[in-house]
Amino acid sequence: MNDKQPLPNPPWLLLIHQLPSKPAYLRVKVWRRLQGIGAVAVKSTVYALPATAETREDFAWLLKEIVEGGGEAMVCEARLIDGLSDDQVRALFDTARDDDYEAIANEARALTATLDVAASGEEKTEARAQVRRLRKRLADIAAIDFFGATGRLAAEGAITELEGLLVVDVDTDAAEPEAVPAIEDLKGRVWVTRKGVHIDRIACSWLIRRFIDPDAVIRFVPGKDYVPEPGELRFDMFEGEFTHEGDRCSFEVLLTRAGLDDPALRAIGEIVHDIDLKDGKFGREEAAGIAHLIAGIAVAHADDEERIAQGEPVLDNLYQYFHKTRRGRAGMDP
Structure with missing residues (x-):
C-alpha cells in the first residue's frame, strides 16, 4: 500500500509528436483534431489536456492517427515543476x-x-x-x-x-421532434455507448438499469466509426439516439425522452450536467465531491462494467437522499 500523500497539483496529459512533411493534409487533419478536443500548445509540437479518462481517450485516438499517417507521437502524464505553472x-x-x-x-x-x-x-x-x-x-x-x-x-x-x-x-x-417513448418500448433492447465510461455514461447506464430495464444489455464500443446494429440504442455517442442536445448532457436527454418525471432524478441530472459540461449551469454544491468520486473510480478500474458497478452505489445513495429529503436545488427545500 502506498502511504504517500498525493501531490497537490493535478496532472496534465502531454501529446508530443512529429509529423512528416508529406502528406500535407495530415498536418491540417491533426491540427483540426487538436482544436476539436480542446488541446492547447505549450510548445510547438507539445499539446496539453487536463488528465481525465476522456482526455486520455481523445489523445489515444489522435496518437493512433498520427502513427498511421507516418508520424511519431507519445502521450505522457506530467506535473509542472518549473517554467509554466x-x-x-x-x-x-x-x-x-x-x-x-x-x-x-x-x-x-x-x-x-x-x-x-x-x-x-x-x-x-x-x-x-x-x-x-x-x-x-x-x-x-x-x-x-x-x-x-x-x-x-x-x-x-x-x-x-x-x-x-x-x-x-x-x-x-x-424538443418538438422528441416523441416520448413508452418505457415498455425501451425494454429488451441492446444499449451501446463508447468505451472508457465516465460520469455521463455511468449515470446513463445506472438510469437505464434502475428505472428503464433492469435486464438491459449494455455494450461498450469504440466511439469512432462505429456502425450500429439494427435495433441498438446508442447513448452519449455521436449521432446516437440519446446523446447531447443543445446544452443538455446525455443523462438529461435520456431522462426527458424516457418520460421519467422524478425530482430526485432531475437533481442528479443537474449534478451530472455540471460535472460533464463544466459550465456551472446549476451550481450544484454536490458536483465537486461526486466528480472526485467518479474520477477515482475511473482511475482505479479500467473495465467499463466495473466502473458502472462501482458508480451505482454512489448514484443509489444520491437518489435516496434526494428522494427522502425531497430536496431539489442543492441545500434548498422545494
Missing part, C-alpha cells in the same frame, strides 16, 4: 475558449443586426436554423471548456438576444 496553463485553455466564445457571440450579434421586425418569414426561418447551429457550436465549445472561461456568458447573452428577436424558444423548438 498550472495557473498559466489553465489560462491558455481559458484564452482559447474565450476566443471561441467571442466568435460565436460576434456571429450572433451580426445576425441580430441584419434582422428587424419586418423580416420575412423565410428570413426568420433561416435565422432560426442559424440559431440552432450557434447553440450546437456553443454546446461543443462548452464540452471542452475545462476550466469555465468567462466568455461563455457573452456568447449565451448574444444568442439569447437573437432568440428574443425571433420570438423562438430554442429549448422548446429542439
Whole structure:
C-alpha cells in the first residue's frame, strides 16, 4: 500500500509528436483534431489536456492517427515543476475558449443586426436554423471548456438576444421532434455507448438499469466509426439516439425522452450536467465531491462494467437522499 500523500497539483496529459512533411493534409487533419478536443500548445509540437479518462481517450485516438499517417507521437502524464505553472496553463485553455466564445457571440450579434421586425418569414426561418447551429457550436465549445472561461456568458447573452428577436424558444423548438417513448418500448433492447465510461455514461447506464430495464444489455464500443446494429440504442455517442442536445448532457436527454418525471432524478441530472459540461449551469454544491468520486473510480478500474458497478452505489445513495429529503436545488427545500 502506498502511504504517500498525493501531490497537490493535478496532472496534465502531454501529446508530443512529429509529423512528416508529406502528406500535407495530415498536418491540417491533426491540427483540426487538436482544436476539436480542446488541446492547447505549450510548445510547438507539445499539446496539453487536463488528465481525465476522456482526455486520455481523445489523445489515444489522435496518437493512433498520427502513427498511421507516418508520424511519431507519445502521450505522457506530467506535473509542472518549473517554467509554466498550472495557473498559466489553465489560462491558455481559458484564452482559447474565450476566443471561441467571442466568435460565436460576434456571429450572433451580426445576425441580430441584419434582422428587424419586418423580416420575412423565410428570413426568420433561416435565422432560426442559424440559431440552432450557434447553440450546437456553443454546446461543443462548452464540452471542452475545462476550466469555465468567462466568455461563455457573452456568447449565451448574444444568442439569447437573437432568440428574443425571433420570438423562438430554442429549448422548446429542439424538443418538438422528441416523441416520448413508452418505457415498455425501451425494454429488451441492446444499449451501446463508447468505451472508457465516465460520469455521463455511468449515470446513463445506472438510469437505464434502475428505472428503464433492469435486464438491459449494455455494450461498450469504440466511439469512432462505429456502425450500429439494427435495433441498438446508442447513448452519449455521436449521432446516437440519446446523446447531447443543445446544452443538455446525455443523462438529461435520456431522462426527458424516457418520460421519467422524478425530482430526485432531475437533481442528479443537474449534478451530472455540471460535472460533464463544466459550465456551472446549476451550481450544484454536490458536483465537486461526486466528480472526485467518479474520477477515482475511473482511475482505479479500467473495465467499463466495473466502473458502472462501482458508480451505482454512489448514484443509489444520491437518489435516496434526494428522494427522502425531497430536496431539489442543492441545500434548498422545494
